[in-house]
Amino acid sequence: MATDFRSGKDFPRRGREDYGGYLWLLRAFDKGRAAAGGTIHDYIYPCPMDLGVMERWGITAPDFDAAIAANPTDEAILAWLKARVDDRRRDAANRWLVEEKSTNLDRQDSEEGVVAV
Numbered sequence: 001m002a003t004d005f006r007s008g009k010d011f012p013r014r015g016r017e018d019y020g021g022y023l024w025l026l027r028a029f030d031k032g033r034a035a036a037g038g039t040i041h042d043y044i045y046p047c048p049m050d051l052g053v054m055e056r057w058g059i060t061a062p063d064f065d066a067a068i069a070a071n072p073t074d075e076a077i078l079a080w081l082k083a084r085v086d087d088r089r090r091d092a093a094n095r096w097l098v099e100e101k102s103t104n105l106d107r108q109d110s111e112e113g114v115v116a117v
Contacts, residue, residue, distance in 0.1 A: 004039035005031045011112040012043065015097065015105050020078040021087075023094045024053045029077050032068045049097075049104060056093035057085045 004010060012030035019026050031045040046054070046061040054064055059081075071077045097105065109115070 003034045003095060004037070004045055005034055005041040006039055008041065014112075014114060015049070015108060019074065019099065020082065021094075022078070022081060022085075022090055024049070024096050025078065025081060028053065028064065029068065029074070032064060033072075036065070049101060052096060052101070053093045056089060056096055057081070058089050059084060 003012065012034070013026040015024045017023070020076070028046075028050050031040060031050065032045065033045050033112075034040040035045040039117060045063075051061060052053050054061060062086075067080045071080045087088045
């Protein structure tokens with residue numbers, strides 16, 4: 001079932017949330033499923049941050065969309081990504097997020113009511 005953000009009270013998981021060593025994965029997964037299901041509300045997928053992470057992972061948005069359709073669980077999407085993205089690319093994407101995009105991450109946390117740690 002697609003994630004539904006139409007209430008304005010439910011949000012994608014945090015971009016800072018690490019899952020299997022990958023930051024942003026669960027957020028992109030949530031937004032991609034919501035976009036596919038027509039329940040994305042006012043979120044944008046793929047947004048510039050989604051695309052920036054995917055570029056560093058070495059995949060495209062259409063690749064990720066196809067993976068979402070074929071891998072409906074967190075575990076399955078992680079296995080799919082790990083089979084395609086080496087540690088160097090994963091680390092480059094994570095560094096880009098925390099070093100260059102921390103202001104964006106802070107803003108998202110604030111807008112979604114998350115206290116940044």
